Amino acid sequence: MATTEILEAPHAAATDKENAKQTLLDEARLSLDLNEHGIFFNAEELVKLQDPIELVSGFGWGRGLSGFKLPHGVNAHGQFAKYTPYSLKAEDGEAVLYKDSERIGAVEFNRHHPASEQRLSTGEKVRDIVNVTQFGGLHVMYSNECSLKDLGEDCLYCAFNERAKDGERYKVLLKTPKQVAEAYDIARQAGTANHFRITGGFVPERRELEYYLDVADAIHDKYDSFYGCAVIGAPADLNVLPKYKEAGYSTVSTNIEVWDKNIFAAMCPGKEKRNGGWQHWVDTLLASVEVFGRGNVHSTIVGGLEPVESTLAGIEFLASRGVVCHFSSFRPEKGTPLAGYRSPEASWHWDLMDRATDIYQRHGFTTLQMHNGNAAGPHSAQVHQIKSGEFVGDKLLPWKFPAID
Numbered sequence: 001m002a003t004t005e006i007l008e009a010p011h012a013a014a015t016d017k018e019n020a021k022q023t024l025l026d027e028a029r030l031s032l033d034l035n036e037h038g039i040f041f042n043a044e045e046l047v048k049l050q051d052p053i054e055l056v057s058g059f060g061w062g063r064g065l066s067g068f069k070l071p072h073g074v075n076a077h078g079q080f081a082k083y084t085p086y087s088l089k090a091e092d093g094e095a096v097l098y099k100d101s102e103r104i105g106a107v108e109f110n111r112h113h114p115a116s117e118q119r120l121s122t123g124e125k126v127r128d129i130v131n132v133t134q135f136g137g138l139h140v141m142y143s144n145e146c147s148l149k150d151l152g153e154d155c156l157y158c159a160f161n162e163r164a165k166d167g168e169r170y171k172v173l174l175k176t177p178k179q180v181a182e183a184y185d186i187a188r189q190a191g192t193a194n195h196f197r198i199t200g201g202f203v204p205e206r207r208e209l210e211y212y213l214d215v216a217d218a219i220h221d222k223y224d225s226f227y228g229c230a231v232i233g234a235p236a237d238l239n240v241l242p243k244y245k246e247a248g249y250s251t252v253s254t255n256i257e258v259w260d261k262n263i264f265a266a267m268c269p270g271k272e273k274r275n276g277g278w279q280h281w282v283d284t285l286l287a288s289v290e291v292f293g294r295g296n297v298h299s300t301i302v303g304g305l306e307p308v309e310s311t312l313a314g315i316e317f318l319a320s321r322g323v324v325c326h327f328s329s330f331r332p333e334k335g336t337p338l339a340g341y342r343s344p345e346a347s348w349h350w351d352l353m354d355r356a357t358d359i360y361q362r363h364g365f366t367t368l369q370m371h372n373g374n375a376a377g378p379h380s381a382q383v384h385q386i387k388s389g390e391f392v393g394d395k396l397l398p399w400k401f402p403a404i405d
């Protein structure tokens with residue numbers, strides 16, 4: 001090989017990597033554009049490609065598609081829209097995404113894990129109790145109702161109680177610790193309980209700690225340990241935080257939702273009134289880092305309820321103190337006071353995504369730490385992975401929690 005070829009080879013490889021990174025970042029931007037504009041599709045045509053339970057969801061603010069992967073592996077969701085440049089068509093046994101007449105490529109729908117269909121001794125299916133995630137973990141919504149609704153203090157953007165009215169999708173309103181532990185056991189035996197996240201609305205009388213400890217005890221009846229995250233409200237007494245760790249939870253998430261104090265008070269009247277207000281939520285996060293360690297405490301902000309600089313200030317402040325503060329994209333939902341409002345444009349959400357993931361990178365959070373908190377984690381974890389160079393060729397490979405057995 002000539003000297004010039006030796007010098008050019010690494011340079012070409014570096015250029016290929018940079019080009020692939022840009023391709024993946026463009027695809028991450030596309031997923032936000034799909035969020036904004038929605039997708040036109042013929043459900044009857046698409047369900048022939050795959051089990052309809054896995055394909056079409058009525059979740060959220062309209063009829064939509066459950067999660068799918070774009071051609072380079074970036075996750076996306078899509079709500080049905082009649083007037084949008086994006087469409088999905090069934091072609092040769094595949095679902096193919098188009099922008100107007102431009103063929104973007106074939107997408108791949110996320111599949112339910114077979115363990116989801118197994119039944120508990122009490123008759124419910126595993127998926128009635130837990131959601132087996134594509135990352136090899138479990139997501140448990142222990143309660144499908146938030147007691148703040150009865151007090152007229154539920155968060156203005158939140159459709160939690162509205163969704164609970166969908167009895168077909170949410171069959172068990174309050175899951176018992178025994179049911180959760182049995183579903184966990186079935187999933188773990190199937191090799192897919194490598195992470196366990198438990199969350200829910202406010203339970204009456206704030207009996208969250210007792211419930212979470214009962215769940216951990218029920219799991220410990222069969223297993224010495226588990227790896228998981230307790231999503232908790234800010235407790236009145238911060239001295240209870242170590243109890244979550246002693247019970248076996250590896251991480252905690254306390255969701256601040258809005259960084260601006262005044263907008264927080266307006267958007268989250270119950271969290272403001274019942275938990276000592278914004279400052280106490282922040283104090284809880286900082287105290288949690290003392291117990292669980294840097295990178296093992298999480299929070300989340302609803303992206304689009306306040307100016308982007310405010311959200312980024314919160315993410316930066318919390319990151320500098322060891323808290324991974326995720327963010328979601330605000331979507332106005334039916335039945336909430338913000339129904340009919342609009343989320344900012346995709347370019348706004350991309351600005352937040354791009355700058356927030358730069359913050360995570362600068363503070364050295366790992367991909368595992370991006371995933372092991374609340375459900376908003378994967379939203380930005382993929383961009384974090386792309387920026388960290390964790391991809392092969394121009395493909396982002398599916399990420400899984402490390403096996404615990």
Ligand code: SF4
Pocket residue numbers: 146147148153154155158159160200201202270271
């Ligand atoms: S605390 Fe707020 S965000 Fe959480 S479930 Fe209740 S209403 Fe929704």
